[in-house]
Amino acid sequence: MEALVEVCEPAEVRIEFALNCKCRATVRIRSLTQTTPVAFKIQTSSPNKFLVNPPSGLIQPLSSATFQVILKPQSHLPHSYxxxxxxxxxxxxxxxxxNSSCSTHPESINSWFASRPYGFKTLDIKLKVAFVGPILLNDAVTRGDLDAVRNLIKRQRSMLAELSPTQAETLLGAATKLLNPDDMVHLLLEAGLRIIPNPNNAPDQVHVADTNTNINEGEEIFEASRNGHVAEVESLLRRCGGSVKYRDQYGLTAVHAAAFKGHKDVLMVLSELSDLDLECEDREGHVPLHMAVESGDVGTVKVLVEKGVNLNAVNKRGATPLYMAKIWGYDDICQLLVSRGALYSLTSTSG
Structure with missing residues (x-):
């Protein structure tokens, strides 16, 4: 029998872990039936550890519903993550x-399941649990667990870029204290860890403003691009005449931000209405194509490829976009880049 529902991405219960507090994850399920409502009921292997709200419910045809998984406060890190x-x-x-008089309240749906005759068949979907979050990333780096670090970052691609400067420095410090730090440091930097240079060693200012662009307006464009607000980006660009000079503390432009978040529609607007360079580098030498690869979204990569950017750009550690795509296992992106003539090469400057 065909499935009645599908689980929307991510197809797992993904919980951002924190110690000694409740942690939540929302799971969305979508009905695949065209005429009949679907009843659902959630069960867990760890009822003393998790709560589910609602534990049961009803999905109308071709509609969706959500339920929340709540992890009770934990005093220790997970044994495995x-x-x-x-x-x-x-x-x-x-x-x-x-019948039409039957209530759709979760308790009624639960009773409906319980009242089914012996041998009644249900179609079940198994969901695994994944714990993520900065606290686990720091633990994995400290232990030198490359696989755990790689898998954590894959599930939260924006996590490194969203760390505060202090958190980023602490994480890099933990990596450099390992017995063999090179692989871990390389992984973190390629995945998007940003370290703000010491001002004494970097006299040039990262936040740039000139007479053509108000710095606040440039920052608004940056934030709107990062958040995927296409209409707002277009409106701001038309208001400022398309001249955008703003960079954040890591040297990232609005093009970098949109590419990293996988906002291909914003990228199109920026490329058509702004004077931003589609091949500009941040402080680590990443061009927007590097960031688009990190997003894992082949459509975003394709936008830049179609615009004719350099497919073989290298960052300060010598990594090309194709190298990064292979590292992260993005086969569809690899196929696209190779088909357009990209080269797989790495000249590491570490060590």
């Missing part, structure tokens, strides 16, 4: 055939 092999969820589903 990102994936937690001992924690699992089961989404039980069935076509809801009941």
């Amino acid at each position: 990102p994936r937690s092999p001992s924690d699992r969820f089961l989404v039980k589903t069935a076509e809801f055939c009941a």
Whole structure:
């Protein structure tokens, strides 16, 4: 029998972990039926550890519903992460055939499941649990666990870029204290860890403003680009005449921000209405194509490729976009770049 529902991305219960407080994850499920409502009921292998709200419900045809998984406060880090092999969820589903007077309240749906005759079949979806978050990333780096670090970053691609300067320095410091730090440091930097240079060693100012662009307006364009607000970006660009000189503390432009977040529509607007260079470098030598690869979105990469950017640009550690795509296992991006003549090469400057 075909599935009645599908789990929207991410197809797992992904929880940002923190110590001694409740942690939540929202899971969205979508009905695949065209005429019949679908009843669902959520079960977990760890009822003493998790709460589910609502634990059951009804999805109308071709509609969706959400439920929230709540991790009770934990005093210790998970024994295993990102994936937690001992924690699992089961989404039980069935076509809801009941008279019109039957309530759709979660308790009523739960009773409906309980009242089904012996041998009644449900279509079930298994969901695994993944713990993510900065506290786990710091622990994995400190332990030198490259696989855990790589898998954490894959699940939260923006995590490194969103760390505060102090957090970023602490993380890099933990990596450099390892017995063999090169691989870990390289992984963190390639994944987007940004370290603000000492002002005494970098007299040039990162935040740039000139007579053509108000710095606040440039920052607004940057934030709107990062958040994927296409209409706002277009409006701001038309207001300032397309001249944008703003960079953040890491040397990132609005093009970098949109590429990193996978906002291909914003990229199109920026390329058409602004004077921003599609091949500009941040302080680590990353061009927007590097950032688009990090986003994992092949459509975003394709926008820049179609604009004719240099496919073989290298950052300060010698990594090309194709090298980064291979490191992260983005096969569709690799295929696109190779088909357009990109080279796989790395001349590491570490060590």
